[in-house]
Amino acid sequence: MAAIPIDGTALARTLREGFRDRVTALAAAGHQPGLAVLLVGGDPASQVYVRNKVNACAAAGLLSERISLPADTGPEVLLARIRELNADPRIHGILVQLPLPRHFDETAVLDAVAPDKDVDGFHPENVGALVQGRARFIPCTPYGVLRMLEHAGVNPAGQEAVVIGRSNIVGKPMALLLTARDATVTVCHSRTRDLRCHTRRADLLVVATGRPRMVTGDMLKPGAVVIDVGINRGADGKLCGDVDYESCREVASRITPVPGGVGPMTITMLLENTIVAAERRAGIRS
Numbered sequence: 001m002a003a004i005p006i007d008g009t010a011l012a013r014t015l016r017e018g019f020r021d022r023v024t025a026l027a028a029a030g031h032q033p034g035l036a037v038l039l040v041g042g043d044p045a046s047q048v049y050v051r052n053k054v055n056a057c058a059a060a061g062l063l064s065e066r067i068s069l070p071a072d073t074g075p076e077v078l079l080a081r082i083r084e085l086n087a088d089p090r091i092h093g094i095l096v097q098l099p100l101p102r103h104f105d106e107t108a109v110l111d112a113v114a115p116d117k118d119v120d121g122f123h124p125e126n127v128g129a130l131v132q133g134r135a136r137f138i139p140c141t142p143y144g145v146l147r148m149l150e151h152a153g154v155n156p157a158g159q160e161a162v163v164i165g166r167s168n169i170v171g172k173p174m175a176l177l178l179t180a181r182d183a184t185v186t187v188c189h190s191r192t193r194d195l196r197c198h199t200r201r202a203d204l205l206v207v208a209t210g211r212p213r214m215v216t217g218d219m220l221k222p223g224a225v226v227i228d229v230g231i232n233r234g235a236d237g238k239l240c241g242d243v244d245y246e247s248c249r250e251v252a253s254r255i256t257p258v259p260g261g262v263g264p265m266t267i268t269m270l271l272e273n274t275i276v277a278a279e280r281r282a283g284i285r286s
């Protein structure tokens with residue numbers, strides 16, 4: 001029997017409707033949530049992601065400021081802009097779109113964002129808090145995945161969870177979050193010797209590799225829940241994930257599509273984190 005899709009677009013819409021009252025209350029109290037998005041250089045995919053983030057802010061009633069800097073911007077200029085935003089009371093969240101051009105030290109840039117405005121959850125203080133199970137901001141993509149699992153009635157406790165990919169943005173925080181929810185977690189990556197032996201044991205499989213359609217149906221345990229974090233453009237110009245949807249849907253019990261799966265949830269959790277930051281500033285939550 002074919003897997004039931006987990007519809008990220010529908011869940012994102014529901015969650016964003018729920019934001020409306022919180023944003024209205026904050027704005028009435030003089031704390032309209034504000035997000036600054038910094039983009040350095042002209043990478044076409046990053047431009048699309050940033051445009052989607054700014055548009056989502058506008059639709060949800062958040063203030064957004066898009067700051068585009070040329071690719072040859074010096075690191076000091078970017079750091080100075082971040083320091084200005086750290087001190088700007090209209091701005092509650094700061095996001096530096098990654099990847100940065102190669103001459104930047106990405107770690108130094110992320111370290112410069114004030115931890116209480118770090119809505120990506122990438123500052124070491126926030127990463128440390130996440131490791132200890134007392135997260136202040138959960139990175140948006142893994143946070144979106146958790147909310148999708150919750151909505152689909154999938155409880156990770158006691159399950160064999162396999163995460164493919166070990167990035168700071170997705171794989172590592174995803175593994176921590178699933179561990180905190182009592183899954184038994186294995187992290188696989190490009191040097192994993194026998195990937196299939198791990199994926200075949202997975203009750204829950206999260207794939208974040210950036211390699212189009214690399215997970216196929218024959219690699220799955222029957223009935224597995226499959227979460228596809230990938231967004232790739234195939235040779236035919238169409239979007240596809242890191243999971244081969246057609247073969248996997250025949251074996252899995254639940255599966256996220258691409259597009260319409262994790263993507264809309266990532267932006268939704270960015271809005272959520274920015275609203276939370278504004279609520280903390282307004283003193284209505286800790």
Ligand code: GUN
Binds near residue numbers: 097098120140169
């Ligand atoms: N590039 C790809 N994903 C992300 C993300 O979640 N946050 C930022 N800042 N950049 C990204």
